[in-house]
Amino acid sequence: MKPRSQFRLRITKDAEIAIGPGKVALLEAIVSTGSITAAAKVMGMSYRRAWLLVDSMNKMFKTPVVDAATGGRHGGGTVVTANGMQVIECYRRIEADALKISARDIKTLSRLLRD
Amino acid sequence: MKPRSQFRLRITKDAEIAIGPGKVALLEAIVSTGSITAAAKVMGMSYRRAWLLVDSMNKMFKTPVVDAATGGRHGGGTVVTANGMQVIECYRRIEADALKISARDIKTLSRLLRD
């Protein structure tokens, strides 16, 4: 079938993942939904897992990537900070650049696969 | 501490990984040791796991990536085929190119991390 290639960039600190594809996608889901709960649902993961990922990101970066609020009319919500947006943009740009520069070799590799 | 960034390119076929960082490293270990058994030890994994990885690669590529022999003076051994060598080289070249083109952005991202 169609071999799908994907880059997975990870930046690791002390044997734990600072940022990777899953965390970036989660951040993007928070941007578009406005809450961790809804983002978790979109991503198909439990709220707990989503919260743990968000929490670890906030701890690993100098500046938090999200700003979570409890209470309020709609119970609260979570917004991605300017710093978080920069992380997303930078990560996606790296991905796009890497994919572009390697397109030829990736195709070569894919062609070696059985159909 | 020192944030270490790593690219992990995967080429996926039907939701299973055709080639990725672990399999490439295993192939390289087979090149340098001449057997699955020794390569598994070097990689710190069980023989079973190593054999399963090798087996899946041989099945997914049009041409086998290794040639395994049983019996003989030293019990046999496994050599990486020309096709396997091409897979390794192509994969490593993609990695190097991607890392090079993204060096600046990766540094930017790393700097956002806490020390």
Place this chain on the structure above:
DNA sequence: CACCGTTATATTCCTGCGTATATATCGATA
């Protein structure tokens, strides 16, 4: 000041991955 939906957090359970282990087979060489 009661309501509501979200964040925050703990506990329990389950499942899949990998290890460990055991066994059969192979075949060049001494």
Place this chain on the structure above:
DNA sequence: TATCGATATATACGCAGGAATATAACGGTG
């Protein structure tokens, strides 16, 4: 032809990661 080390394969066990579940706290708004 007996030996020896590697391949090939099956079974059972352990464990970490994630899901499911439960509960408390929060704070605008009506």
